[in-house]
Amino acid sequence: MITSGAIEALELVGKSFLDAGDVVVVEGPTYLGAIQSFRSFEATIEAVPLDGDGLQVDELERRIERGLRPKLVYAIPDHQNPAGVTLSAERRTVLVELARTHGFLVVEDVAYRELGFAGQALPSLWSLAPDAVVQAGTTSKTLFPGVRLGWAVAPPDVAARLVAAKQTTDQCAGAFGQRLFEEFQRRGWIDEQLAASRALYERKCARLLAALEASMPAGARWTTPHGGFFSWLTLPNVDTTELAQRAVERSVGIVPGSLFFPDGRGADSVRLSFSLVDENQVDEGIARLAALLHLEA
Amino acid sequence: MITSGAIEALELVGKSFLDAGDVVVVEGPTYLGAIQSFRSFEATIEAVPLDGDGLQVDELERRIERGLRPKLVYAIPDHQNPAGVTLSAERRTVLVELARTHGFLVVEDVAYRELGFAGQALPSLWSLAPDAVVQAGTTSKTLFPGVRLGWAVAPPDVAARLVAAKQTTDQCAGAFGQRLFEEFQRRGWIDEQLAASRALYERKCARLLAALEASMPAGARWTTPHGGFFSWLTLPNVDTTELAQRAVERSVGIVPGSLFFPDGRGADSVRLSFSLVDENQVDEGIARLAALLHLEA
Numbered sequence: 001m002i003t004s005g006a007i008e009a010l011e012l013v014g015k016s017f018l019d020a021g022d023v024v025v026v027e028g029p030t031y032l033g034a035i036q037s038f039r040s041f042e043a044t045i046e047a048v049p050l051d052g053d054g055l056q057v058d059e060l061e062r063r064i065e066r067g068l069r070p071k072l073v074y075a076i077p078d079h080q081n082p083a084g085v086t087l088s089a090e091r092r093t094v095l096v097e098l099a100r101t102h103g104f105l106v107v108e109d110v111a112y113r114e115l116g117f118a119g120q121a122l123p124s125l126w127s128l129a130p131d132a133v134v135q136a137g138t139t140s141k142t143l144f145p146g147v148r149l150g151w152a153v154a155p156p157d158v159a160a161r162l163v164a165a166k167q168t169t170d171q172c173a174g175a176f177g178q179r180l181f182e183e184f185q186r187r188g189w190i191d192e193q194l195a196a197s198r199a200l201y202e203r204k205c206a207r208l209l210a211a212l213e214a215s216m217p218a219g220a221r222w223t224t225p226h227g228g229f230f231s232w233l234t235l236p237n238v239d240t241t242e243l244a245q246r247a248v249e250r251s252v253g254i255v256p257g258s259l260f261f262p263d264g265r266g267a268d269s270v271r272l273s274f275s276l277v278d279e280n281q282v283d284e285g286i287a288r289l290a291a292l293l294h295l296e297a
Numbered sequence: 298m299i300t301s302g303a304i305e306a307l308e309l310v311g312k313s314f315l316d317a318g319d320v321v322v323v324e325g326p327t328y329l330g331a332i333q334s335f336r337s338f339e340a341t342i343e344a345v346p347l348d349g350d351g352l353q354v355d356e357l358e359r360r361i362e363r364g365l366r367p368k369l370v371y372a373i374p375d376h377q378n379p380a381g382v383t384l385s386a387e388r389r390t391v392l393v394e395l396a397r398t399h400g401f402l403v404v405e406d407v408a409y410r411e412l413g414f415a416g417q418a419l420p421s422l423w424s425l426a427p428d429a430v431v432q433a434g435t436t437s438k439t440l441f442p443g444v445r446l447g448w449a450v451a452p453p454d455v456a457a458r459l460v461a462a463k464q465t466t467d468q469c470a471g472a473f474g475q476r477l478f479e480e481f482q483r484r485g486w487i488d489e490q491l492a493a494s495r496a497l498y499e500r501k502c503a504r505l506l507a508a509l510e511a512s513m514p515a516g517a518r519w520t521t522p523h524g525g526f527f528s529w530l531t532l533p534n535v536d537t538t539e540l541a542q543r544a545v546e547r548s549v550g551i552v553p554g555s556l557f558f559p560d561g562r563g564a565d566s567v568r569l570s571f572s573l574v575d576e577n578q579v580d581e582g583i584a585r586l587a588a589l590l591h592l593e594a
Contacts, residue, residue, distance in 0.1 A: 004301055004445070004467040011466050015337070037465040040312070146472030148301070168334040169308050170301040174471060175443030
Protein backbone atom coordinates (compact mmCIF):
# COMPACT_ATOMS: atom_id res chain seq x y z
CA MET A 1 0.00 0.00 0.00
CA ILE A 2 1.28 3.44 -0.89
CA THR A 3 1.08 5.75 2.12
CA SER A 4 1.51 9.42 2.97
CA GLY A 5 4.84 8.80 4.67
CA ALA A 6 5.80 6.04 7.12
CA ILE A 7 4.02 7.71 10.02
CA GLU A 8 0.71 7.07 8.28
CA ALA A 9 1.48 3.35 8.23
CA LEU A 10 1.82 3.46 12.02
CA GLU A 11 -1.48 5.34 12.23
CA LEU A 12 -3.24 2.78 10.06
CA VAL A 13 -1.79 -0.17 11.97
CA GLY A 14 -2.94 1.45 15.20
CA LYS A 15 -6.39 2.21 13.80
CA SER A 16 -6.77 -1.34 12.53
CA PHE A 17 -5.33 -3.33 15.41
CA LEU A 18 -5.02 -1.40 18.66
CA ASP A 19 -7.61 -1.19 21.40
CA ALA A 20 -7.11 0.76 24.60
CA GLY A 21 -4.80 -1.16 26.93
CA ASP A 22 -3.20 -3.31 24.23
CA VAL A 23 0.55 -3.73 24.75
CA VAL A 24 2.97 -2.34 22.19
CA VAL A 25 6.66 -3.11 22.66
CA VAL A 26 9.11 -0.55 21.36
CA GLU A 27 12.85 -0.24 21.50
CA GLY A 28 14.10 1.92 24.33
CA PRO A 29 14.93 4.49 23.04
CA THR A 30 12.67 4.72 19.97
CA TYR A 31 11.17 7.18 17.49
CA LEU A 32 9.19 9.82 19.35
CA GLY A 33 6.50 9.92 16.66
CA ALA A 34 5.84 6.21 17.15
CA ILE A 35 5.36 6.70 20.89
CA GLN A 36 2.89 9.50 20.19
CA SER A 37 1.10 7.46 17.56
CA PHE A 38 0.62 4.36 19.74
CA ARG A 39 -0.33 6.57 22.68
CA SER A 40 -3.10 8.14 20.63
CA PHE A 41 -4.75 4.70 20.63
CA GLU A 42 -4.35 4.44 24.41
CA ALA A 43 -1.98 1.50 24.07
CA THR A 44 0.30 0.50 26.91
CA ILE A 45 3.82 1.08 25.62
CA GLU A 46 6.65 -1.05 26.97
CA ALA A 47 10.23 -0.18 26.08
CA VAL A 48 12.72 -3.06 25.84
CA PRO A 49 16.34 -1.85 25.95
CA LEU A 50 18.67 -1.90 22.99
CA ASP A 51 22.44 -2.04 22.87
CA GLY A 52 25.06 -1.85 20.13
CA ASP A 53 23.39 -4.79 18.35
CA GLY A 54 19.89 -3.33 18.51
CA LEU A 55 16.87 -4.52 20.44
CA GLN A 56 17.74 -6.97 23.21
CA VAL A 57 15.58 -9.81 21.96
CA ASP A 58 16.59 -12.06 24.88
CA GLU A 59 15.18 -9.46 27.26
CA LEU A 60 11.99 -9.32 25.19
CA GLU A 61 11.73 -13.10 25.40
CA ARG A 62 12.23 -13.01 29.19
CA ARG A 63 9.45 -10.47 29.56
CA ILE A 64 7.12 -12.57 27.42
CA GLU A 65 7.93 -15.57 29.61
CA ARG A 66 7.04 -13.47 32.63
CA GLY A 67 3.64 -12.67 31.14
CA LEU A 68 4.04 -9.74 28.76
CA ARG A 69 1.57 -10.13 25.86
CA PRO A 70 2.53 -7.71 23.08
CA LYS A 71 0.05 -7.19 20.27
CA LEU A 72 2.64 -5.28 18.27
CA VAL A 73 6.41 -4.94 18.42
CA TYR A 74 7.66 -1.80 16.73
CA ALA A 75 11.30 -1.84 15.63
CA ILE A 76 13.67 0.24 13.52
CA PRO A 77 16.27 -2.41 12.70
CA ASP A 78 18.54 -0.33 10.48
CA HIS A 79 20.46 2.74 11.75
CA GLN A 80 17.90 3.23 14.43
CA ASN A 81 16.30 6.54 15.38
CA PRO A 82 17.53 7.80 17.82
CA ALA A 83 20.29 5.35 18.76
CA GLY A 84 22.04 4.91 15.42
CA VAL A 85 22.49 1.16 15.99
CA THR A 86 21.55 -1.78 13.75
CA LEU A 87 19.85 -5.00 14.77
CA SER A 88 22.21 -7.95 14.27
CA ALA A 89 21.36 -10.74 11.84
CA GLU A 90 20.99 -13.28 14.64
CA ARG A 91 18.62 -11.10 16.60
CA ARG A 92 16.49 -10.53 13.49
CA THR A 93 15.91 -14.26 13.23
CA VAL A 94 15.07 -14.52 16.92
CA LEU A 95 12.65 -11.58 16.77
CA VAL A 96 10.55 -12.95 13.91
CA GLU A 97 10.50 -16.39 15.51
CA LEU A 98 9.20 -14.82 18.71
CA ALA A 99 6.51 -13.10 16.63
CA ARG A 100 5.43 -16.40 15.08
CA THR A 101 5.51 -18.28 18.37
CA HIS A 102 3.66 -15.68 20.41
CA GLY A 103 1.36 -14.35 17.70
CA PHE A 104 2.32 -10.70 17.67
CA LEU A 105 2.76 -8.50 14.64
CA VAL A 106 6.14 -6.83 14.05
CA VAL A 107 6.05 -3.32 12.61
CA GLU A 108 9.39 -2.78 10.90
CA ASP A 109 10.24 0.85 10.19
CA VAL A 110 12.83 1.00 7.40
CA ALA A 111 13.12 4.79 7.16
CA TYR A 112 16.95 4.67 7.28
CA ARG A 113 17.50 1.26 5.71
CA GLU A 114 18.76 2.59 2.39
CA LEU A 115 21.14 5.01 4.07
CA GLY A 116 23.78 2.52 5.22
CA PHE A 117 27.19 4.05 4.51
CA ALA A 118 28.35 0.80 2.91
CA GLY A 119 25.24 0.72 0.74
CA GLN A 120 24.22 -2.68 2.00
CA ALA A 121 21.78 -3.90 4.60
CA LEU A 122 21.05 -7.06 6.55
CA PRO A 123 17.94 -9.02 5.55
CA SER A 124 14.85 -7.04 6.46
CA LEU A 125 12.47 -8.48 9.05
CA TRP A 126 9.81 -8.54 6.36
CA SER A 127 12.01 -10.66 4.08
CA LEU A 128 12.51 -13.10 6.96
CA ALA A 129 8.85 -13.33 7.89
CA PRO A 130 6.40 -11.82 5.40
CA ASP A 131 3.66 -13.61 7.34
CA ALA A 132 4.34 -11.74 10.59
CA VAL A 133 5.77 -8.34 9.64
CA VAL A 134 4.36 -5.04 8.42
CA GLN A 135 7.17 -3.09 6.82
CA ALA A 136 6.73 0.69 6.73
CA GLY A 137 8.98 2.80 4.54
CA THR A 138 9.24 6.37 3.36
CA THR A 139 10.94 8.44 0.71
CA SER A 140 11.17 11.36 3.15
CA LYS A 141 14.68 10.53 4.36
CA THR A 142 16.11 9.57 1.01
CA LEU A 143 14.46 11.58 -1.75
CA PHE A 144 11.46 13.82 -1.19
CA PRO A 145 10.98 15.23 2.30
CA GLY A 146 8.18 17.43 0.92
CA VAL A 147 6.17 14.89 -1.01
CA ARG A 148 4.88 12.62 1.79
CA LEU A 149 5.33 9.35 -0.04
CA GLY A 150 5.83 6.05 1.72
CA TRP A 151 4.70 2.45 1.64
CA ALA A 152 3.54 -0.43 3.77
CA VAL A 153 4.00 -4.10 2.93
CA ALA A 154 2.04 -6.59 5.00
CA PRO A 155 0.48 -10.05 5.00
CA PRO A 156 -2.63 -9.97 2.76
CA ASP A 157 -5.18 -9.99 5.59
CA VAL A 158 -3.34 -7.20 7.40
CA ALA A 159 -2.92 -5.20 4.19
CA ALA A 160 -6.66 -5.44 3.51
CA ARG A 161 -7.38 -3.86 6.89
CA LEU A 162 -4.81 -1.10 6.33
CA VAL A 163 -6.29 -0.29 2.93
CA ALA A 164 -9.80 -0.08 4.45
CA ALA A 165 -8.51 2.19 7.22
CA LYS A 166 -6.79 4.43 4.69
CA GLN A 167 -10.11 5.06 2.89
CA THR A 168 -11.30 7.20 5.76
CA THR A 169 -7.90 8.62 6.72
CA ASP A 170 -6.84 10.38 3.55
CA GLN A 171 -8.41 8.18 0.87
CA CYS A 172 -5.23 7.71 -1.16
CA ALA A 173 -1.63 8.85 -1.43
CA GLY A 174 -1.00 11.64 -3.92
CA ALA A 175 -0.75 10.40 -7.49
CA PHE A 176 1.49 13.27 -8.48
CA GLY A 177 4.20 12.28 -5.99
CA GLN A 178 3.97 8.69 -7.19
CA ARG A 179 4.50 9.82 -10.77
CA LEU A 180 7.50 11.86 -9.66
CA PHE A 181 8.94 8.77 -7.99
CA GLU A 182 8.32 6.67 -11.09
CA GLU A 183 10.07 9.21 -13.26
CA PHE A 184 13.04 9.51 -10.88
CA GLN A 185 13.31 5.73 -10.84
CA ARG A 186 13.16 5.49 -14.62
CA ARG A 187 15.98 8.04 -14.99
CA GLY A 188 18.23 6.34 -12.44
CA TRP A 189 18.14 9.41 -10.21
CA ILE A 190 17.19 7.47 -7.12
CA ASP A 191 20.34 5.38 -7.12
CA GLU A 192 22.41 8.48 -7.83
CA GLN A 193 20.77 10.34 -4.99
CA LEU A 194 21.24 7.47 -2.56
CA ALA A 195 24.94 7.17 -3.41
CA ALA A 196 25.43 10.89 -2.90
CA SER A 197 23.46 10.87 0.38
CA ARG A 198 25.38 7.92 1.80
CA ALA A 199 28.71 9.58 1.04
CA LEU A 200 27.58 12.90 2.52
CA TYR A 201 26.22 11.40 5.73
CA GLU A 202 29.25 9.17 6.13
CA ARG A 203 31.51 12.22 6.03
CA LYS A 204 29.33 14.10 8.50
CA CYS A 205 29.22 11.09 10.81
CA ALA A 206 32.99 10.66 10.74
CA ARG A 207 33.37 14.32 11.60
CA LEU A 208 30.93 13.97 14.49
CA LEU A 209 32.68 10.92 15.90
CA ALA A 210 36.10 12.61 15.67
CA ALA A 211 34.77 15.71 17.39
CA LEU A 212 33.24 13.64 20.19
CA GLU A 213 36.49 11.73 20.63
CA ALA A 214 38.40 14.98 20.84
CA SER A 215 36.26 16.84 23.34
CA MET A 216 33.83 14.78 25.38
CA PRO A 217 34.53 14.48 29.11
CA ALA A 218 35.56 11.20 30.72
CA GLY A 219 32.63 8.85 31.22
CA ALA A 220 30.73 10.00 28.14
CA ARG A 221 29.98 7.27 25.59
CA TRP A 222 28.30 7.25 22.24
CA THR A 223 27.18 4.85 19.54
CA THR A 224 29.05 4.39 16.27
CA PRO A 225 26.55 4.58 13.40
CA HIS A 226 27.09 2.77 10.12
CA GLY A 227 24.31 4.66 8.41
CA GLY A 228 21.37 6.94 9.01
CA PHE A 229 21.34 10.29 10.79
CA PHE A 230 21.99 9.76 14.48
CA SER A 231 24.41 8.97 17.27
CA TRP A 232 23.21 8.43 20.84
CA LEU A 233 25.36 10.14 23.44
CA THR A 234 25.17 9.07 27.07
CA LEU A 235 26.42 11.45 29.76
CA PRO A 236 26.20 9.82 33.17
CA ASN A 237 24.79 12.11 35.86
CA VAL A 238 23.90 14.89 33.42
CA ASP A 239 20.32 16.19 33.23
CA THR A 240 20.07 16.37 29.45
CA THR A 241 16.74 18.21 29.39
CA GLU A 242 18.48 21.14 31.05
CA LEU A 243 21.57 20.62 28.88
CA ALA A 244 19.47 20.77 25.70
CA GLN A 245 17.94 24.02 26.90
CA ARG A 246 21.34 25.58 27.53
CA ALA A 247 22.69 24.20 24.23
CA VAL A 248 19.90 25.76 22.19
CA GLU A 249 20.74 29.12 23.77
CA ARG A 250 24.12 28.63 22.10
CA SER A 251 22.45 27.63 18.82
CA VAL A 252 23.23 23.94 19.20
CA GLY A 253 20.25 21.64 18.69
CA ILE A 254 20.23 18.33 20.57
CA VAL A 255 17.21 16.32 21.67
CA PRO A 256 17.04 15.16 25.29
CA GLY A 257 16.92 11.38 25.61
CA SER A 258 13.84 11.09 27.80
CA LEU A 259 11.65 12.07 24.84
CA PHE A 260 12.55 8.78 23.17
CA PHE A 261 11.27 6.63 26.01
CA PRO A 262 7.64 6.08 26.98
CA ASP A 263 8.57 5.91 30.67
CA GLY A 264 10.84 8.84 31.48
CA ARG A 265 14.10 6.92 31.17
CA GLY A 266 16.93 8.25 29.03
CA ALA A 267 17.43 11.43 31.06
CA ASP A 268 21.22 11.03 30.88
CA SER A 269 21.31 10.70 27.09
CA VAL A 270 20.81 12.88 24.02
CA ARG A 271 20.24 12.31 20.34
CA LEU A 272 22.89 13.90 18.14
CA SER A 273 21.75 14.37 14.56
CA PHE A 274 24.30 14.83 11.80
CA SER A 275 21.85 14.95 8.88
CA LEU A 276 20.81 18.57 8.48
CA VAL A 277 23.74 20.37 10.05
CA ASP A 278 26.32 21.87 7.73
CA GLU A 279 29.36 19.61 7.58
CA ASN A 280 31.71 22.37 8.64
CA GLN A 281 29.63 23.23 11.69
CA VAL A 282 29.78 19.81 13.28
CA ASP A 283 33.08 20.51 15.08
CA GLU A 284 31.87 23.85 16.40
CA GLY A 285 28.58 22.36 17.63
CA ILE A 286 30.32 19.60 19.55
CA ALA A 287 32.91 22.06 20.91
CA ARG A 288 30.12 24.25 22.31
CA LEU A 289 28.40 21.22 23.81
CA ALA A 290 31.68 20.08 25.37
CA ALA A 291 32.25 23.55 26.82
CA LEU A 292 28.85 23.38 28.52
CA LEU A 293 29.66 19.98 29.95
CA HIS A 294 33.05 21.09 31.29
CA LEU A 295 31.41 24.14 32.86
CA GLU A 296 28.98 21.82 34.53
CA ALA A 297 31.57 19.36 35.81
CA MET B 298 -4.36 23.87 8.93
CA ILE B 299 -3.23 22.45 5.62
CA THR B 300 -4.55 18.90 5.20
CA SER B 301 -4.12 15.95 2.85
CA GLY B 302 -7.54 16.53 1.26
CA ALA B 303 -10.85 17.31 2.95
CA ILE B 304 -11.37 13.70 4.03
CA GLU B 305 -8.41 14.06 6.38
CA ALA B 306 -10.12 16.98 8.09
CA LEU B 307 -13.09 14.69 8.83
CA GLU B 308 -10.68 12.06 10.15
CA LEU B 309 -8.96 14.58 12.42
CA VAL B 310 -12.24 15.99 13.71
CA GLY B 311 -13.39 12.45 14.44
CA LYS B 312 -10.11 11.56 16.13
CA SER B 313 -10.20 14.70 18.24
CA PHE B 314 -13.86 14.84 19.23
CA LEU B 315 -15.75 11.59 18.72
CA ASP B 316 -16.20 8.84 21.25
CA ALA B 317 -18.16 5.67 20.59
CA GLY B 318 -21.89 6.41 20.71
CA ASP B 319 -21.57 10.15 20.12
CA VAL B 320 -24.25 11.48 17.77
CA VAL B 321 -23.26 12.94 14.41
CA VAL B 322 -26.01 14.51 12.31
CA VAL B 323 -25.57 14.39 8.57
CA GLU B 324 -27.73 15.45 5.67
CA GLY B 325 -29.79 12.63 4.20
CA PRO B 326 -28.40 11.90 1.64
CA THR B 327 -24.77 12.82 2.30
CA TYR B 328 -21.20 12.06 1.19
CA LEU B 329 -20.52 8.35 1.52
CA GLY B 330 -16.94 8.98 2.69
CA ALA B 331 -18.23 11.05 5.61
CA ILE B 332 -20.54 8.23 6.71
CA GLN B 333 -17.61 5.81 6.59
CA SER B 334 -15.35 8.22 8.44
CA PHE B 335 -17.78 8.89 11.31
CA ARG B 336 -18.61 5.19 11.47
CA SER B 337 -14.95 4.35 11.95
CA PHE B 338 -15.21 6.19 15.29
CA GLU B 339 -18.31 4.19 16.20
CA ALA B 340 -20.46 7.32 16.20
CA THR B 341 -24.23 7.09 15.93
CA ILE B 342 -25.10 8.74 12.64
CA GLU B 343 -28.46 10.42 12.25
CA ALA B 344 -29.57 11.65 8.82
CA VAL B 345 -31.84 14.72 8.72
CA PRO B 346 -33.57 15.10 5.34
CA LEU B 347 -32.76 17.78 2.85
CA ASP B 348 -34.88 19.31 0.12
CA GLY B 349 -34.30 21.79 -2.68
CA ASP B 350 -33.06 24.35 -0.13
CA GLY B 351 -30.66 21.97 1.57
CA LEU B 352 -30.74 20.54 5.09
CA GLN B 353 -34.17 20.88 6.73
CA VAL B 354 -32.98 22.85 9.72
CA ASP B 355 -36.49 23.01 11.20
CA GLU B 356 -36.53 19.22 11.29
CA LEU B 357 -33.10 19.23 12.96
CA GLU B 358 -34.45 21.66 15.55
CA ARG B 359 -37.50 19.46 16.19
CA ARG B 360 -35.30 16.45 16.77
CA ILE B 361 -33.10 18.40 19.17
CA GLU B 362 -36.23 19.47 21.04
CA ARG B 363 -37.22 15.82 21.25
CA GLY B 364 -33.88 14.95 22.83
CA LEU B 365 -31.32 14.49 20.05
CA ARG B 366 -27.89 15.67 21.29
CA PRO B 367 -25.56 16.00 18.32
CA LYS B 368 -21.88 16.48 19.03
CA LEU B 369 -21.22 17.29 15.37
CA VAL B 370 -23.39 18.31 12.45
CA TYR B 371 -21.75 17.60 9.10
CA ALA B 372 -23.06 19.60 6.15
CA ILE B 373 -22.13 20.29 2.53
CA PRO B 374 -23.96 23.59 2.04
CA ASP B 375 -22.89 24.29 -1.54
CA HIS B 376 -23.87 22.05 -4.50
CA GLN B 377 -24.20 19.14 -2.17
CA ASN B 378 -22.81 15.66 -2.78
CA PRO B 379 -24.88 13.72 -3.79
CA ALA B 380 -28.03 15.86 -4.03
CA GLY B 381 -26.72 18.84 -5.98
CA VAL B 382 -28.71 21.29 -3.81
CA THR B 383 -27.54 24.40 -1.93
CA LEU B 384 -28.45 25.42 1.60
CA SER B 385 -30.48 28.65 1.54
CA ALA B 386 -29.16 31.81 3.21
CA GLU B 387 -31.90 31.74 5.85
CA ARG B 388 -31.21 28.15 6.79
CA ARG B 389 -27.50 28.89 7.12
CA THR B 390 -28.28 31.47 9.78
CA VAL B 391 -30.62 29.08 11.59
CA LEU B 392 -28.08 26.24 11.50
CA VAL B 393 -25.24 28.21 13.08
CA GLU B 394 -27.60 29.63 15.71
CA LEU B 395 -28.65 26.08 16.60
CA ALA B 396 -24.96 25.19 16.92
CA ARG B 397 -24.36 28.08 19.31
CA THR B 398 -27.49 27.41 21.35
CA HIS B 399 -27.02 23.67 21.66
CA GLY B 400 -23.24 23.56 21.77
CA PHE B 401 -22.50 21.35 18.80
CA LEU B 402 -19.73 21.83 16.27
CA VAL B 403 -20.65 22.23 12.59
CA VAL B 404 -18.31 20.62 10.08
CA GLU B 405 -18.79 22.49 6.81
CA ASP B 406 -17.48 20.66 3.74
CA VAL B 407 -16.87 23.19 0.97
CA ALA B 408 -15.53 20.79 -1.66
CA TYR B 409 -17.86 22.17 -4.36
CA ARG B 410 -18.23 25.74 -3.11
CA GLU B 411 -16.03 27.29 -5.77
CA LEU B 412 -17.79 25.42 -8.56
CA GLY B 413 -21.02 27.40 -8.64
CA PHE B 414 -21.92 27.98 -12.27
CA ALA B 415 -22.54 31.67 -11.57
CA GLY B 416 -19.17 31.95 -9.86
CA GLN B 417 -20.70 33.20 -6.62
CA ALA B 418 -21.65 31.59 -3.36
CA LEU B 419 -23.78 32.35 -0.33
CA PRO B 420 -21.94 33.23 2.89
CA SER B 421 -20.14 30.17 4.19
CA LEU B 422 -21.20 28.74 7.55
CA TRP B 423 -17.70 29.47 8.80
CA SER B 424 -18.02 33.15 7.85
CA LEU B 425 -21.30 33.28 9.80
CA ALA B 426 -19.96 31.56 12.90
CA PRO B 427 -16.18 31.16 13.05
CA ASP B 428 -16.66 30.24 16.71
CA ALA B 429 -18.79 27.16 15.97
CA VAL B 430 -17.73 25.89 12.56
CA VAL B 431 -14.86 23.80 11.20
CA GLN B 432 -14.61 24.42 7.48
CA ALA B 433 -12.96 21.66 5.45
CA GLY B 434 -11.91 22.32 1.88
CA THR B 435 -9.93 20.62 -0.84
CA THR B 436 -8.23 21.39 -4.12
CA SER B 437 -9.13 17.93 -5.42
CA LYS B 438 -12.35 19.03 -7.12
CA THR B 439 -11.02 22.28 -8.52
CA LEU B 440 -7.34 21.96 -9.32
CA PHE B 441 -5.23 18.95 -8.35
CA PRO B 442 -7.03 15.65 -7.88
CA GLY B 443 -3.64 13.93 -7.57
CA VAL B 444 -1.95 16.21 -5.06
CA ARG B 445 -4.08 15.61 -1.93
CA LEU B 446 -4.12 19.20 -0.76
CA GLY B 447 -6.87 20.63 1.40
CA TRP B 448 -7.42 22.80 4.43
CA ALA B 449 -9.34 23.11 7.65
CA VAL B 450 -10.27 26.38 9.36
CA ALA B 451 -11.53 26.17 12.91
CA PRO B 452 -11.85 28.04 16.20
CA PRO B 453 -8.39 28.24 17.82
CA ASP B 454 -9.01 25.61 20.50
CA VAL B 455 -10.44 23.20 17.92
CA ALA B 456 -7.61 23.91 15.47
CA ALA B 457 -5.04 23.14 18.19
CA ARG B 458 -6.58 19.71 18.69
CA LEU B 459 -6.66 19.03 14.94
CA VAL B 460 -3.02 20.02 14.58
CA ALA B 461 -2.04 17.70 17.44
CA ALA B 462 -4.04 14.86 15.88
CA LYS B 463 -2.37 15.45 12.52
CA GLN B 464 1.08 14.94 14.06
CA THR B 465 0.40 11.25 14.44
CA THR B 466 -1.76 10.86 11.33
CA ASP B 467 0.60 11.94 8.57
CA GLN B 468 2.69 14.57 10.33
CA CYS B 469 2.18 17.30 7.73
CA ALA B 470 0.73 17.95 4.29
CA GLY B 471 3.18 17.72 1.40
CA ALA B 472 5.22 20.89 1.00
CA PHE B 473 5.68 20.28 -2.71
CA GLY B 474 1.94 20.41 -3.39
CA GLN B 475 1.69 23.59 -1.35
CA ARG B 476 4.42 25.18 -3.45
CA LEU B 477 2.59 24.14 -6.59
CA PHE B 478 -0.55 25.79 -5.29
CA GLU B 479 1.35 28.96 -4.39
CA GLU B 480 2.84 29.12 -7.87
CA PHE B 481 -0.52 28.51 -9.56
CA GLN B 482 -2.03 31.24 -7.42
CA ARG B 483 0.77 33.69 -8.24
CA ARG B 484 0.32 33.11 -11.95
CA GLY B 485 -3.45 33.55 -11.86
CA TRP B 486 -3.98 29.98 -13.06
CA ILE B 487 -6.39 29.12 -10.29
CA ASP B 488 -8.93 31.72 -11.32
CA GLU B 489 -8.50 30.71 -14.96
CA GLN B 490 -9.02 27.07 -14.11
CA LEU B 491 -12.09 27.78 -12.00
CA ALA B 492 -13.68 29.84 -14.76
CA ALA B 493 -13.04 27.07 -17.29
CA SER B 494 -14.34 24.38 -14.92
CA ARG B 495 -17.53 26.28 -14.10
CA ALA B 496 -18.31 26.76 -17.79
CA LEU B 497 -17.58 23.12 -18.60
CA TYR B 498 -19.69 21.71 -15.77
CA GLU B 499 -22.52 24.14 -16.50
CA ARG B 500 -22.68 22.86 -20.08
CA LYS B 501 -22.60 19.24 -18.94
CA CYS B 502 -25.29 19.89 -16.36
CA ALA B 503 -27.56 21.61 -18.89
CA ARG B 504 -27.12 18.65 -21.18
CA LEU B 505 -28.00 16.25 -18.39
CA LEU B 506 -31.11 18.17 -17.38
CA ALA B 507 -32.32 18.37 -21.00
CA ALA B 508 -31.75 14.64 -21.46
CA LEU B 509 -33.66 13.84 -18.28
CA GLU B 510 -36.53 16.09 -19.37
CA ALA B 511 -36.66 14.35 -22.73
CA SER B 512 -36.63 10.76 -21.62
CA MET B 513 -37.45 10.08 -17.97
CA PRO B 514 -40.71 8.27 -17.26
CA ALA B 515 -43.63 9.94 -15.53
CA GLY B 516 -43.13 10.25 -11.78
CA ALA B 517 -39.36 10.61 -11.96
CA ARG B 518 -38.00 13.81 -10.43
CA TRP B 519 -34.55 15.28 -10.10
CA THR B 520 -32.75 18.21 -8.56
CA THR B 521 -31.57 21.22 -10.56
CA PRO B 522 -27.94 21.93 -9.64
CA HIS B 523 -26.46 25.41 -9.84
CA GLY B 524 -22.93 24.14 -9.45
CA GLY B 525 -20.89 21.09 -8.52
CA PHE B 526 -21.03 17.65 -10.08
CA PHE B 527 -24.31 15.99 -9.20
CA SER B 528 -28.04 15.72 -9.70
CA TRP B 529 -30.17 13.48 -7.49
CA LEU B 530 -32.74 11.46 -9.40
CA THR B 531 -35.69 9.92 -7.59
CA LEU B 532 -37.58 7.06 -9.26
CA PRO B 533 -40.55 6.05 -7.12
CA ASN B 534 -40.92 2.26 -6.75
CA VAL B 535 -37.64 1.50 -8.50
CA ASP B 536 -34.98 -0.59 -6.74
CA THR B 537 -31.98 1.50 -7.73
CA THR B 538 -29.38 -0.96 -6.44
CA GLU B 539 -30.59 -3.40 -9.07
CA LEU B 540 -30.95 -0.59 -11.61
CA ALA B 541 -27.33 0.48 -11.05
CA GLN B 542 -26.22 -3.09 -11.62
CA ARG B 543 -28.10 -3.34 -14.90
CA ALA B 544 -26.92 0.13 -15.96
CA VAL B 545 -23.27 -0.73 -15.45
CA GLU B 546 -23.75 -3.75 -17.71
CA ARG B 547 -24.63 -1.16 -20.37
CA SER B 548 -21.58 0.95 -19.43
CA VAL B 549 -23.59 3.60 -17.60
CA GLY B 550 -22.30 4.45 -14.12
CA ILE B 551 -24.81 5.61 -11.53
CA VAL B 552 -24.60 5.27 -7.76
CA PRO B 553 -27.57 3.80 -5.90
CA GLY B 554 -29.05 6.21 -3.39
CA SER B 555 -29.00 3.96 -0.33
CA LEU B 556 -25.20 4.29 -0.16
CA PHE B 557 -25.65 7.95 0.76
CA PHE B 558 -27.76 7.28 3.83
CA PRO B 559 -26.58 5.75 7.10
CA ASP B 560 -29.89 3.95 7.56
CA GLY B 561 -30.78 2.21 4.30
CA ARG B 562 -33.09 4.92 3.01
CA GLY B 563 -32.66 6.32 -0.49
CA ALA B 564 -33.35 3.02 -2.26
CA ASP B 565 -35.55 4.79 -4.84
CA SER B 566 -32.91 7.37 -5.77
CA VAL B 567 -29.60 7.55 -7.62
CA ARG B 568 -26.75 9.99 -7.87
CA LEU B 569 -26.08 11.17 -11.40
CA SER B 570 -22.61 12.62 -11.84
CA PHE B 571 -21.87 14.90 -14.78
CA SER B 572 -18.28 15.72 -13.88
CA LEU B 573 -16.11 13.05 -15.48
CA VAL B 574 -18.35 11.87 -18.30
CA ASP B 575 -17.60 13.16 -21.77
CA GLU B 576 -20.02 15.94 -22.65
CA ASN B 577 -21.18 14.19 -25.78
CA GLN B 578 -21.96 10.97 -23.95
CA VAL B 579 -24.42 12.47 -21.47
CA ASP B 580 -27.39 12.05 -23.85
CA GLU B 581 -26.51 8.47 -24.66
CA GLY B 582 -26.06 7.58 -21.00
CA ILE B 583 -29.43 8.97 -20.01
CA ALA B 584 -31.07 7.34 -23.05
CA ARG B 585 -29.73 3.94 -21.96
CA LEU B 586 -30.91 4.54 -18.41
CA ALA B 587 -34.38 5.57 -19.68
CA ALA B 588 -34.57 2.44 -21.83
CA LEU B 589 -33.90 0.31 -18.75
CA LEU B 590 -36.65 2.12 -16.86
CA HIS B 591 -39.19 1.74 -19.66
CA LEU B 592 -38.33 -1.95 -19.90
CA GLU B 593 -38.96 -2.22 -16.21
CA ALA B 594 -42.28 -0.35 -16.23
